[in-house]
Amino acid sequence: MTAPTPLTQDELKTLVGQAALQYVVPGEIVGVGTGSTVNKFIEALASMKNEIKGAVSSSVASTERLQALGIPVFDANEVESLAVYIDGADEIDGNGYMVKGGGAALTREKIVAALAQRFVCIADESKLVPALGAFPLPVEVIPMAARHIARRFKAMGGDATIRLKDGQPLVTDNGQHILDVRGLQVTDPLAFESAINQWPGVVTVGVFAHQKASVCLLGTATGVKTIAY
Numbered sequence: 665m666t667a668p669t670p671l672t673q674d675e676l677k678t679l680v681g682q683a684a685l686q687y688v689v690p691g692e693i694v695g696v697g698t699g700s701t702v703n704k705f706i707e708a709l710a711s712m713k714n715e716i717k718g719a720v721s722s723s724v725a726s727t728e729r730l731q732a733l734g735i736p737v738f739d740a741n742e743v744e745s746l747a748v749y750i751d752g753a754d755e756i757d758g759n760g761y762m763v764k765g766g767g768a769a770l771t772r773e774k775i776v777a778a779l780a781q782r783f784v785c786i787a788d789e790s791k792l793v794p795a796l797g798a799f800p801l802p803v804e805v806i807p808m809a810a811r812h813i814a815r816r817f818k819a820m821g822g823d824a825t826i827r828l829k830d831g832q833p834l835v836t837d838n839g840q841h842i843l844d845v846r847g848l849q850v851t852d853p854l855a856f857e858s859a860i861n862q863w864p865g866v867v868t869v870g871v872f873a874h875q876k877a878s879v880c881l882l883g884t885a886t887g888v889k890t891i892a893y
């Protein structure tokens with residue numbers, strides 16, 4: 665007998681995107697993140713579009729996908745709270761602390777996550793790490809502060825570079841820039857997030873410790889593993 669072909673990363677993303685449907689509360693508005701894994705969730709959510717009021721989205725890209733499927737998108741200011749927020753991660757550790765922002769949507773992601781009672785992280789198993797820090801840490805910054813902030817990271821042992829798109833600094837949905845910081849050790853995610861948030865010119869740091877995951881649906885070779893924090 666031949667061994668089954670391992671699932672591709674794309675198939676794992678589809679699996680967790682579909683598995684996240686069980687956390688969507690009928691009759692409510694769902695918080696929707698950004699990224700290739702969330703895109704699978706959005707596709708799956710179309711099958712429930714008549715059972716939900718709609719979504720609050722964390723990016724222009726996700727808004728466009730939701731609307732194209734006929735799912736109404738509400739402004740975050742129109743809701744007081746959300747039962748659930750579903751989003752991916754670039755890294756997630758054993759406490760549900762995450763690094764996010766690989767898709768440059770970290771600020772709106774953190775805002776929508778803060779509205780939600782429950783953060784359901786959907787990820788393939790490559791995202792599960794023993795400690796945060798291998799993935800370059802995204803930090804959304806006010807452009808005039810970028811060099812100053814880069815020097816502060818250098819003093820901590822980090823190497824910060826401005827994220828480019830088509831040879832120019834990438835401009836986020838909020839009109840700001842992204843620094844990607846390599847070489848940092850994030851040993852205390854809660855303290856780290858609080859500290860960096862205080863720096864003038866930092867809009868959002870991509871460590872999600874105060875808005876950590878409540879549950880992670882991890883796509884593995886043997887299926888979806890549910891990790892509750």
Ligand code: 5RP
Pocket residue numbers: 697698699700701702751752753754763764765766767768769770773
């Ligand atoms: C976007 C994010 C994404 O959640 C993160 O980058 C994971 O993306 P993907 O599902 O494509 O791997 O934080 O800002």
